[in-house]
Amino acid sequence: MxxxxxxxxxxxxxxxxxxxxxxxxxxxxxxxxxxxxxxxxxxxxxxxxxxxxxxxxxxxxxxxxxxxxxxxxxxxxxGKQEPKPGQPDRPQFSKESVNNILLKKLKIALSLTSEDMIDILDSAGITITKGELSALLRKVGHKNYKECGDKYARNFLKGLAIQYRD
The missing domain is CATH 1.10.260 (434 Repressor (Amino-terminal Domain))
Incomplete structure (x- = not known):
């Protein structure tokens, strides 16, 4: 995508x-x-x-x-968050999959819990376990990291539309 x-x-x-x-x-x-x-x-x-x-x-x-x-x-x-001491002013760009970044950043922006994300995916017809979701939200290089495919990203956005537009 x-x-x-x-x-x-x-x-x-x-x-x-x-x-x-x-x-x-x-x-x-x-x-x-x-x-x-x-x-x-x-x-x-x-x-x-x-x-x-x-x-x-x-x-x-x-x-x-x-x-x-x-x-x-x-x-x-x-809202704007003040950087902690030793933290860069601007977030550094990630080298991971765009879909993984999408899930992580939307989780932060919309203040979603893992259960909320599972519900959103479920409303789009996708069943995912908490462990699978956790693997998608991990950092690149972590032993349990899993790259997020277009299927999850597309259906997460579809679920968001169902949740936020109804």
């Missing part, structure tokens, strides 16, 4: 307005205009000719931009 697609689904699930998207990107350290946000939220078509013609109409969201958005979402939802 592409970062742009994840952003589109996340925006829908949490009912985030375009002006709030600009603010969230800004809180994450990325300056974008409302027009650029609309270009980021444009679904890219897989047709090669279409992409060549409308390349300037779509802005690809890279991993750093996406992670900055998620950091901004945390600040937007929970």
């Amino acid at each position: 592409e970062n742009n697609d994840i952003l589109i689904r996340l925006r829908y699930a949490l009912d985030i307005k375009n002006t709030d998207m600009v603010e969230i990107f800004k809180l994450g350290g990325v300056e974008v205009t409302k027009e650029e946000v609309l270009k980021i939220l444009t679904k890219s078509n897989d047709d090669v000719d279409y992409e060549e013609e409308n390349e300037e109409d779509v802005i690809k969201c890279n991993n750093k931009m996406f992670e900055s958005f998620l950091n901004g979402l945390i600040t937007f939802k929970r």
